[in-house]
Amino acid sequence: QVQLVESGGGLVQAGGSLRLSCAASGRIFSNYAMGWFRQAPGKEREFVATISWSGGSTYYADSVKGRFTISRDNVNNTVYLQMNSLKPEDTAVYYCAANYFRISGDQNDYNYWGQGSQVTVSS
DSSP states (O other): OEEEEEEOOEEEETTOOEEEEEEEEESOGGGSEEEEEEEOTTSOOEEEEEEOTTSOOEEEOTTTTTTEEEEEETTTTEEEEEEOSOOGGGOEEEEEEEESSOOOSOGGGOOEEOOOEEEEEEO
16 A cells, blocks of 8 residues: 655646645655656546656656656655746646556556645636
8 A cells, every 4th residue: 555645735826836845654665666647627537747657767658758857865755846947727626546557648557646735826
C-alpha cells in the first residue's frame, strides 16, 4: 500500500507559478513510476506528466509541455510538479498517482492516488 498526500495548490494569477508536492509513504517509493493528473469542473480527469522510478525519463501532455516540470526526490519520498506560465485553463484539482509497472500517461495503469489539490488560475 502507498499513501499519497498532495500539497502546494492555491490561487494564482495567470502567468504565475506554483509548485505541487506529493509526499509518499508506505511501500518503497523508488519502485514506483509517478504521475500527475488533473480534473477541471465538468471534465474528465486527464494526464499531465509522468516520471520513471529513477527520474531519468519524463513525459508530458502537449498542453503543459514547456511550462510544467515533473521531478522526484527518492530520498525524501516526494514527487513535484513545477508549474510556470499558468493559464486559466490550468484550473483543476491536481492528483498525484503511483504506478508500480512503468512510466505511463494512462490513468488505468496507476494503482494509488492522492486526495487532490486545488489549483485556481485567475485571468
